[in-house]
Amino acid sequence: MRLWKPRLTTGSALVLLVIAAVVAAWWSGLLGFLGSPTSWQLGFSVLPQEPSDSYGWTLWVALLNTLVLGLVSIATATILGAAMALLVISGSPVWAGFARAYIQLFRNMPLILQAMFWFSVVTHLPGPRQALSFAGIVASNRGVSVPFLTPAGIIFTVCLMGLTLVIGRAGKRLSLKTPQRWRLSLAAASLLCSTGAYLWMDGRDFFTVPELAGFNFKGGIHMPTELIAVLIALTMFGSAYIGEIIRGGFATVPKGVIEAARSLSLPGWVVELKVRAPLAMRAIILPLGSQYTVLLKATSIGLAVGFTDIFAVTLMSINQSGYTVSLLCFMTACFVLLNQALVSAANTLNKLVEIPGHGTH
Known part of the structure; x- marks a missing residue:
């Protein structure tokens, strides 16, 4: 009879350690101030937040702001990065040169500079009454409003x-x-x-659908200027690295395997989708997971343009309450848990796409 032996991985141990530290801090009263009202309101929040709300609720809303910004930027950066990688390996000198120039430009430009640049661009758009409109999407110096489902x-x-x-x-x-x-x-x-x-x-x-009401728009989803600026900056910055990761993953596939697949008279899209892509995924997923953690941590750059993420709200809470160590530990715990979740998801996906008998070289 085999006895079940629980396995404690490094990630699980780290998560348990962080949770234990937060519970201990709460029990000892170091986080007791979280029930006190903040007396200030966030500029942008996924959920409603008022000045009378507690520090605990405000920090939770700020964490959701960080999570939403991180996940959306990861999705957009992945799509754009994959497109750049496909252009590089397409064989077209013009499009490949454009994609390489794009990757080199945004990889070598500081992220804070990109955030400041796009914030300036968005704030110089026309006012709400002269807003740019296309297919129900409205862009002005107040931000961007898009239609959404009821x-x-x-x-x-x-x-x-x-x-x-x-x-x-x-x-x-x-x-x-x-x-x-x-x-x-x-x-x-x-x-x-x-x-x-x-x-x-x-x-x-x-x-x-967004409709003009006074000096702003009502209806749909409204994304303020600071959110748009940080999202564009993270997308451009992340897509440059992701594009290089995907291009490098496809480059690891042996040419002999591709030639063998083509010798079977398979269509080009079948060779790419059924042969090359699965082999390339073995070299893409883990570096991609690492880049996702970089993007999630880079959301803190929103402080430069006034985006209220967990980093900015923690600093404001420190200035108002004086609980420096407790709040910094709380913010650290949030980032550790979020990044560990991304790493665990990448490791799980990497195991799912493993090919028996073929290791990653």
Whole structure:
């Protein structure tokens, strides 16, 4: 009979240590001030925050600001970086030269300089009454407002995605061929879209669109100038490094493997998608995870343009309350936990794409 022996990894031990330190600080009264009101309001917050709210709630909102900015910048930087990498390996001298110039430019430019530059650009846009508008997206010197789903629209979208996924899996269980499964999923999606169109004509709103109200816009999602500036800076900065990581990952795939796949008369997209990309992922995921932690930590650069993330709010709380050591330890614990979650996700994904018998060289 084999006894189960719990395994404690380095990451798990670090997380437990941080949690224990926070609990000990709370128990000893070092974090007791978190229940006191702040008497000041954040410039930008994902959740509502008022001056009468406590330090604890304000720090929690600031942590969510950091998390949202980090995740969105990671997503946009990954998309743009992958595009730059594909341009480099495309074989076109013009596009490859453009992508290499882009990567070198934003890799060698200080991040704080990029944040200040884009903040200046955004603040010099026209005012709200002369705002730039395209496809419902409105840009002015107050920020950018974009259309967004209403609660009914969110429910409808989730139902659409869920129904399509369930029908696709059902078709797979019935051993239907791929084209038949796609037709079945498309028919289900069309049926649900028709239902949504009927509800919309009946007066149900699925989108909320920005509309000018006084000196600003109401409706949709509003992103202030400081958020836009930091997001663009992080996207440009991160995409340059991510593009080089992805390009290097594809360069590790042996040419003999690609030539062998092409000798089987496989289409070019099949060779790239089914042969080259899976092999390249082994060399991409772990460096990509490390770059994601860099981007998450780099959100603190928002302090330079007034973005209220966990770093900026912690410094404001120190100035107001005087609990320097406690607040710095609290901020450290937040960054450690967030970055450890990213590293653990990268390690898990790396194990999923491992090819038995083939190590990463």
